[in-house]
Amino acid sequence: MLKFDAQRAAYRDFADLLDTDQYQPLPDDWFVGITDVVDSTSAIASGRYKDVNYAGASAIAALGNAWNSFDFPFVFRGDGAAFAVSPDRLASATNVLRQTAAYARGALQLGLRAGLVPVKEIRARGSDVRTAQFAASDAATYAMFAGGGLNWADQQIKAGKYVIMPSLTTTPPDLTGLTCEWAPIPSHRGEILSLLVEPIDHSQSRRFAILARQLLAILEAGDRRSRPVPDEMAITTEVAEYLGGRGWSDVVSNSDYRRYDDVLRLTLDCTVVQIGKVEALLAGARDRGEIRFGMHRQSHALMTCLVPSGNRNAHLHFLDGMGGGYTKAAAMLEA
Numbered sequence: 001m002l003k004f005d006a007q008r009a010a011y012r013d014f015a016d017l018l019d020t021d022q023y024q025p026l027p028d029d030w031f032v033g034i035t036d037v038v039d040s041t042s043a044i045a046s047g048r049y050k051d052v053n054y055a056g057a058s059a060i061a062a063l064g065n066a067w068n069s070f071d072f073p074f075v076f077r078g079d080g081a082a083f084a085v086s087p088d089r090l091a092s093a094t095n096v097l098r099q100t101a102a103y104a105r106g107a108l109q110l111g112l113r114a115g116l117v118p119v120k121e122i123r124a125r126g127s128d129v130r131t132a133q134f135a136a137s138d139a140a141t142y143a144m145f146a147g148g149g150l151n152w153a154d155q156q157i158k159a160g161k162y163v164i165m166p167s168l169t170t171t172p173p174d175l176t177g178l179t180c181e182w183a184p185i186p187s188h189r190g191e192i193l194s195l196l197v198e199p200i201d202h203s204q205s206r207r208f209a210i211l212a213r214q215l216l217a218i219l220e221a222g223d224r225r226s227r228p229v230p231d232e233m234a235i236t237t238e239v240a241e242y243l244g245g246r247g248w249s250d251v252v253s254n255s256d257y258r259r260y261d262d263v264l265r266l267t268l269d270c271t272v273v274q275i276g277k278v279e280a281l282l283a284g285a286r287d288r289g290e291i292r293f294g295m296h297r298q299s300h301a302l303m304t305c306l307v308p309s310g311n312r313n314a315h316l317h318f319l320d321g322m323g324g325g326y327t328k329a330a331a332m333l334e335a
Contacts, residue, residue, distance in 0.1 A: 010133035010141050014258050015216060018209040020146035020202075023130030026073075028120040029087045032129055032153045033097065035059045036080030037104070038111030041331060044324040048110075052327070053304045053320055054180040055104045055112050056080045061306055062100045062173035066092055070308050073131045073143035075261040076318040078326030082150045082261055084131065084143075085116065098167035103175075105166055114164045115157035122149040127202070139313045140254035145261040148202035177307040179242075184300035184322045185228060190271040192228055194296045194325035196333050197264040197282060200289060211285055212264055218277045219268055226268035228301040228319055229255045244312025255303070257319040263333075265326065267301055267319040294333030298323030 008024060011017050026032075037043065040052050056079045064070035067089065074083035085093045097114040104112035119129050128147030135141050156162055185192075197215070199208040219226045233248045240247065257267045270278075275297065282293045300322040307315040320326055 008133060010135035012135050014134060015213060017132055017134055017144050017260055018212040018264075020130065020132075020205040020209075020260070023132045023144070023146045026084055026119050026129045026131060028123065030119045031085040031087070031090060031093070031116045032119060032122065032149060033059070033083045033085055033093060033114070033116050034080065034150070034154050034157050035097070035100070035112055035114045036077070036154070038113050040079035040327045041324070043110060044327055049302060049322055049324065050180045051108050051110060052079050053302060053318070054178065055108055055110050057178060057304050057306060057318055058104065058112070058173065058175055059083070059097060059100050059114065061175045061178035062096045063093060064308060065174035065176055066096045068310060070314070073145070075143055075145060075259055076256065076304070077261065077265070078320045082145065082154075084129070090116070094164055095167075096173055097164045099171055099173040101164065101166035102169075103172050107172075113157060115153070115162040116164060117153040117156060117162045119149070122152055125152060127152040134259075136256060137250070137253035139250070140316055142256050142259060142316075144259060146202065146205070148262055150262045151198070176309055178305070180302070180304045182303045182305060184302055185230070186300050187228075187269050188230060189226070189269045191275065191297045192299065192301045192321050193266070193268050193270045193275055193278075194298070194321035194329045195264075195266040195268065195278070195293070196295070196326065196329045197291055197293045198262065198333060199291055202262065207290065211281075211290065214281060215264075215278060218274055218281065219266070219270065221274070226270050226274070227252070227255070228257055228267055228269040229303070229317070242307060243315050244307065246313065246315065250315070251317055254315055255317040255319055267321055267325060269301070292333050294329035294331065296321055296323065296325060296328035296332070298325065
């Protein structure tokens with residue numbers, strides 16, 4: 001049985017995470033959890049982008065609060081989340097997901113699909129699940145996933161397998177610390193770009209890493225390196241208290257606008273010239289059969305925040321595009 005080192009050192013340079021051969025395999029007896037908002041495209045089209053992002057992050061908040069710890073690997077995906085569950089937490093994870101799905105249906109009027117898939121089943125079907133940690137700052141660490149297993153699990157759950165049904169009780173999940181009530185962040189360089197890039201062959205990590213580094217070289221040109229969160233912004237005393245006494249600079253450093261979860265997932269503030277160069281680079285790689293990609297351009301970014309009650313210094317800030325962002329980019333990628 002594989003031994004999983006939850007305390008493995010985190011990488012501080014995001015570019016180091018593009019070579020996924022160095023990711024750590026999850027043990028066979030673990031589980032992959034997936035949630036996503038059903039028909040999120042229609043909800044976003046009706047202006048409910050904040051509700052979609054809130055529902056998307058809800059499972060992360062509910063699981064961490066139930067376990068009084070956010071030490072499990074997880075990633076925010078816009079209209080949903082993906083995470084890893086150890087076998088000793090399977091029963092509680094199942095219960096929390098049932099509560100969260102029921103909450104989304106009752107309080108938000110959104111269908112939240114949820115499921116748990118055994119890692120050993122994923123490997124038996126030819127995919128893998130490996131993780132690494134990215135230290136966005138000294139206080140905020142985000143998990144990354146590789147191996148194609150998340151995408152395979154997502155496809156199975158959407159096909160009706162491994163699904164966890166909403167609870168019939170009225171017990172709500174504990175969503176303490178989760179909020180989407182931040183004002184949308186406008187682009188200062190041109191447009192907010194939501195970008196998804198997926199390798200066709202997840203075993204060709206080094207080939208994909210070369211392409212991804214070329215992509216980042218285009219996007220990180222300039223002082224702010226396309227980061228969508230501005231360097232300075234005035235915040236109220238109430239917001240500072242919510243952040244554990246921290247200021248806006250901590251929000252900047254703790255923001256999760258770059259991630260990898262079988263797909264390179266970016267929310268960036270770009271110039272029109274940068275976007276044109278990116279599209280040309282990716283179109284060439286797509287035509288060579290190396291990748292699939294999807295992108296969506298919009299005027300603002302949207303921030304969903306999670307402040308763990310036990311450690312407010314480790315506040316997390318998930319970024320998506322206000323105009324549907326990852327959901328609309330995913331529609332292009334899947335097409």
